[in-house]
Amino acid sequence: MMNESLNTTRQRVSAAEWNVRVQLSAAYRLLAHFGVNDLTYNHLSARVPDAPNQYLVKPTTFMFDEVTASTLQKFDFDGQPFQEGPPSRGGAFVIHAGILAARPDVNVIFHTHTTANTAVSAQEEGLMMLSQHAMAFYKRIAYHRFGGFEFNLEQREPLLRDLGQYRYAILRNHGALVCGHSVPQTFVDHHFLEMACRAQVAALAGGRPVTTIEPEVCEYAAVQYEGIDPAKSGSKDWAACIRLLDRISPGYDE
Structure with a gap:
C-alpha cells in the first residue's frame, strides 16, 4: 500500500515538480544529518x-529526517492545500508563503534555528567578518527584530519590509533565513552561513582579541561569490551530498 501511494504521488505531478520534490526532501535529510x-x-x-503560485513544504508534524519526496505537502499562497488536510499555518504560511508571494526572484527558502546562528542573532554585532565563509554575506544580509513567534499573519509585513531585496537574513534572537534560486544553491549558501556562525561563536568563545577582514577584501570576496552562476552554484558539493545521502539515508526520493 505504501509503494502504491508513493507511485500515485509521482504519477500525478509533473517531472519538473518531482525533481524539485526530490531535491527538497534530500535537503531536509542532509540538514538533519549535519545536525541542523x-x-x-x-x-x-x-x-x-x-505552478509558480504554489509551494512545497514538509508536514508540520515531521522531523527533517522523515521527509520524502512524496510526503512533501503542496499549498497555494493563500494556504489552501492540494492534498487532504488542513490549510497551511504558522511559520510555513507566514514566512514561506509570504516571501515566495512577494519575491518572484526567490524559489527556495531555508529557515533554521541552529545553536550557532541563534547565538549570532543574539550578538549585538550580528554576523562579523571573521572567516572566509562570512564573505558571501558582507553587506548583503538583512536583520529582522524579534517580535514573537511568527505564527500570526500580522508578523509577515515587518519581515518582508526588513528582508527587502536581500536573500539572507539574521532573525534577531531567533535564527536565520536563506533564500535562493534553486535547492542546491540555497543548501550551499545555508552551509556557508552556518559555518560563518560557528566560526564566530568559536572565535569569540576563546576570550582573546579577534581579527576581522578588511572591508575592501570583504567586498572583493563577496563580488567573487556573487559571480558564481546560480545554475551551477552548489553543483559539485550537491552531487557529493547526494552520494552521501544515498549511502546513509536512502528513501528520500520515494
Missing part, C-alpha cells in the same frame, strides 16, 4: 516550477 534540526520546527520550502 529543531524537533518538528523549521521549514525548507520550494516554489513549484511549473
